[in-house]
Amino acid sequence: MSSENQCLCGSTLEYQNCCGLYHSGEKTPQTAEALMRSRFTAYAMHNGDYLKATWDVGKRPAEIDFSKDTAQWQRLEIVSLKKGGVNDDKGVVEFKAYYVLEGEECVMNEISRFKKVAGRWFYLDGVVKSIGKVNKTADQGKNALCSCGSGKKFKRCCGK
Helix, strand or coil: CCCCCECCCCCCCEHHHCHHHHHCCCCCCCCHHHHHHHHHHHHHCCCHHHHHHCECCCCCCCCCCCCCCCCEEEEEEEEEEEECCCCCCEEEEEEEEEEEECCEEEEEEEEEEEEEECCEEEEEEEEEEEEEECCCHHHCCCCCECCCCCCCEHHHCCCC
């Protein structure tokens, strides 16, 4: 499989067999994680219609403007899940979204809330934990915060 066709959500599937099924309306995400992955891919592809359709009606913005988005979205990493399964009606997904901006690799770490209404998952809102450049391990001191986003010092986390 060509990496050009691989879905940006982090699965190993081709786009048309993954998030493309959700974006086209052929399928609906069955978990909060699946919705998060499909929304990341939609954001990377500037698919505002899908983002609005999967945003809770009481919280969605009137417009989604991509005109100032110069980031090249690269990949998604799911950090943790709390509920959000097939039989749940709410869920929380923490993720890291990696992107390149002005030649620098950056990451945004967010905790997002989801709810299920009439069998469909919707994005409620999110809290951004951090945004910044991806630090190279060799460039940071042992007492600096770890670049993995744990909030721990490097020496007590990935530097062990």
